[in-house]
Amino acid sequence: MSNAYYEKIARINLTTGEIKVEPLDLKIAQKFIGGRGLGTKILYDEGVATADPLSADNKLVYITGPMTGSNSPSSGRYMVVTKSPLTGMIACANSGGIWGAKLKFAGWDALIVEGVAPEWSYINITDDKIEILDAREYLGMLSEEMDDKLKAKHGDACSVLNIGPAGEKQVLLAAVMNDKDRAAGRSGTGAVMGSKKLKAIVVTATRKQLDVIADVEALKEANKACLKIMTANPLTGEGLRALGTASLVNVINGIGALPTKNWQESYCPTADQFSGETLAEKYLVKPGACYHCPIACGRVIKHDDKIVGGPEYEPLWAYGSDCGNDDLYTIDECNRLCNEYGLDAIGVPCTIAAAMELYQNGCIKEEDCAGVPLEWGSKEALIEWTKRMGDPKTELDWLMSSGSARLCEHYGHPEFSMSVKKQEIPAYDARAIQGIGINYATANCGAAHVRGYMIAPEVLGIPAQLDRTVTDEKAGWAKTFQDLTAVIDSMGNCLFTSFALGAPEYASLLNAATGTNYTPEELLEVGDRIFNIERMFNKAAGMKPEDDRLPKRLLTEPISNGPSKGMVNKLDITLPQYYAARGWVNAFPTDETLKKLGLDECVGK
Amino acid sequence: MIEVRFFATLREGRGKIVQVPAEEVFTAADLLRRFAIPSEEVAILLINGFHSKPQDPVKDGDIISLFPPVGGG
Numbered sequence: 001m002s003n004a005y006y007e008k009i010a011r012i013n014l015t016t017g018e019i020k021v022e023p024l025d026l027k028i029a030q031k032f033i034g035g036r037g038l039g040t041k042i043l044y045d046e047g048v049a050t051a052d053p054l055s056a057d058n059k060l061v062y063i064t065g066p067m068t069g070s071n072s073p074s075s076g077r078y079m080v081v082t083k084s085p086l087t088g089m090i091a092c093a094n095s096g097g098i099w100g101a102k103l104k105f106a107g108w109d110a111l112i113v114e115g116v117a118p119e120w121s122y123i124n125i126t127d128d129k130i131e132i133l134d135a136r137e138y139l140g141m142l143s144e145e146m147d148d149k150l151k152a153k154h155g156d157a158c159s160v161l162n163i164g165p166a167g168e169k170q171v172l173l174a175a176v177m178n179d180k181d182r183a184a185g186r187s188g189t190g191a192v193m194g195s196k197k198l199k200a201i202v203v204t205a206t207r208k209q210l211d212v213i214a215d216v217e218a219l220k221e222a223n224k225a226c227l228k229i230m231t232a233n234p235l236t237g238e239g240l241r242a243l244g245t246a247s248l249v250n251v252i253n254g255i256g257a258l259p260t261k262n263w264q265e266s267y268c269p270t271a272d273q274f275s276g277e278t279l280a281e282k283y284l285v286k287p288g289a290c291y292h293c294p295i296a297c298g299r300v301i302k303h304d305d306k307i308v309g310g311p312e313y314e315p316l317w318a319y320g321s322d323c324g325n326d327d328l329y330t331i332d333e334c335n336r337l338c339n340e341y342g343l344d345a346i347g348v349p350c351t352i353a354a355a356m357e358l359y360q361n362g363c364i365k366e367e368d369c370a371g372v373p374l375e376w377g378s379k380e381a382l383i384e385w386t387k388r389m390g391d392p393k394t395e396l397d398w399l400m401s402s403g404s405a406r407l408c409e410h411y412g413h414p415e416f417s418m419s420v421k422k423q424e425i426p427a428y429d430a431r432a433i434q435g436i437g438i439n440y441a442t443a444n445c446g447a448a449h450v451r452g453y454m455i456a457p458e459v460l461g462i463p464a465q466l467d468r469t470v471t472d473e474k475a476g477w478a479k480t481f482q483d484l485t486a487v488i489d490s491m492g493n494c495l496f497t498s499f500a501l502g503a504p505e506y507a508s509l510l511n512a513a514t515g516t517n518y519t520p521e522e523l524l525e526v527g528d529r530i531f532n533i534e535r536m537f538n539k540a541a542g543m544k545p546e547d548d549r550l551p552k553r554l555l556t557e558p559i560s561n562g563p564s565k566g567m568v569n570k571l572d573i574t575l576p577q578y579y580a581a582r583g584w585v586n587a588f589p590t591d592e593t594l595k596k597l598g599l600d601e602c603v604g605k
Numbered sequence: 606m607i608e609v610r611f612f613a614t615l616r617e618g619r620g621k622i623v624q625v626p627a628e629e630v631f632t633a634a635d636l637l638r639r640f641a642i643p644s645e646e647v648a649i650l651l652i653n654g655f656h657s658k659p660q661d662p663v664k665d666g667d668i669i670s671l672f673p674p675v676g677g678g
Binding site: 240242243244245247248254272276277314449453455456459460461467468469496562 | 610612613614616621648649651653654655656670672673674675676677678
């Protein structure tokens with residue numbers, strides 16, 4: 001019976017070259033949905049939590065969800081799940097484009113990549129056929145050129161996932177790139193690929209759509225209902241297409257939550273110069289969309305004489321105000337370099353910002369900078385240090401490419417690293433927005449905004465407007481947002497659909513496609529289960545309760561300027577409330593909570 | 606004076622920033638009427654950086670920021 005899975009996983013051992021086809025355990029798949037949930041379950045069961053992340057013992061799971069490649073809205077997502085070399089904890093980097101849908105069309109729910117190739121290799125998939133090929137001729141190549149060369153070799157119908165020079169060198173901020181400008185960007189997944197001498201995965205599929213939907217008519221109806229809601233919603237129907245995520249620059253600056261100069265300030269008077277409005281006016285060619293996405297939040301821009309993927313809100317902020325820069329052209333260039341070298345476009349600029357604060361305080365000296373001082377707002381520094389971090393050579397290049405936590409620790413100033421679990425914090429000052437701080441502190445992958453996007457209710461008024469300055473009820477909201485996000489990620493839909501859709505709509509899509517009968521409440525419980533197994537992976541990996549923290553600056557240094565001047569984050573109030581809501585004690589689930597969620601395999605661990 | 610800042614599509618035909626004499630308006634809704642902006646087109650209304658409603662009072666020296674639906678991640 002059809003159920004939206006092809007019920008097939010390829011296990012590819014790069015050490016031996018053995019490729020095994022394994023059946024998907026449908027019962028487990030439905031219990032964890034797929035994608036992020038199932039990927040974590042696989043790694044937990046296979047004992048990867050205790051592996052050295054850059055050794056042959058770590059595994060890379062490239063995984064789709066049951067909705068990936070379906071006709072449901074924004075269904076092009078796949079995930080790279082592995083143990084992160086940056087955080088030492090679970091990594092689940094999520095990307096769009098077309099690659100994930102093609103992997104599914106080729107008939108694969110997931111690839112599990114193990115071992116280390118004897119020589120640099122890439123994997124070529126054409127429907128059922130999987131082969132490991134020699135990648136030595138692509139070494140040192142930037143991501144886009146390699147994409148073009150592999151397309152020339154395997155045909156325009158293929159889709160390419162690859163790493164750039166950063167991944168090859170196992171840079172801890174290395175991303176996995178696909179379709180040239182989409183990135184599974186965070187937690188250093190590109191470094192894990194590099195450690196396995198795996199340069200790319202090329203997919204060609206004969207199928208053009210899924211032919212394993214449980215109830216085609218029911219899915220058609222559910223899609224229609226969801227599209228109607230999304231089209232009528234001002235944000236998913238129009239707002240994101242018009243200005244992209246970049247439209248947030250002025251909003252977040254307007255409330256005084258735009259981190260500036262490594263979070264020493266939270267308001268940037270010249271933010272409009274690198275805003276979505278200015279991007280649209282000066283460089284936008286057209287909106288860009290991933291597979292089957294009616295939202296089209298992507299930015300296709302003209303940069304010099306080339307048409308390239310433009311910056312999202314995150315690099316705009318991080319290469320902008322956080323580095324004391326307001327030159328949009330420089331941000332476009334740095335964003336392009338991140339795509340080309342295969343780098344996390346949040347982690348890299350945030351680390352440069354931390355380095356600039358170290359330079360400001362005399363910890364990094366001018367003579368350490370090989371001719372490019374790390375001065376606030378230096379365009380040359382932003383461009384040159386991005387290149388250096390993508391292809392490190394000197395000791396400082398390597399230190400910076402390892403992320404702000406390791407860099408600032410080295411100089412004896414860990415407080416300058418604006419990170420959680422060694423991963424850099426995204427673009428919203430948690431002193432001015434209380435609930436997002438809970439999510440930063442507790443996200444299992446380290447600081448992330450896309451694990452429980454509290455900005456929606458606290459700033460954008462979706463689905464209701466909460467007071468951003470208070471802690472009341474934020475713990476419960478954060479938990480619900482985290483659980484629903486885990487569901488959406490695991491289904492293979494884009495999180496942005498949740499600006500318009502809620503748990504009832506996701507249940508209707510999933511049930512129609514897979515033949516399950518989840519109620520919205522049961523679906524949220526699946527999300528809770530996924531969040532908890534991630535946490536148990538982290539516990540097995542050595543996570544400590546004190547890892548659920550925020551940088552000291554956010555807790556003890558009041559915001560110094562702008563509308564939110566004087567505010568600090570009150571995690572001491574919200575974190576115990578959050579643990580109570582989760583059924584956790586000292587950062588970890590009790591056995592009772594694990595049993596309630598059906599995670600018997602984790603009980604007593 | 607009251608400073609009104611327009612963002613995204615609300616800039617069309619209005620510019621980025623306009624100063625309005627404080628004695629001519631009492632609430633944010635008065636400003637929306639003055640600039641012919643239907644209240645349903647304003648998703649986020651900030652008075653001095655804090656979320657506010659059209660009926661909220663405005664006074665001399667206030668900064669009013671008006672956004673249509675915007676968002677992202």
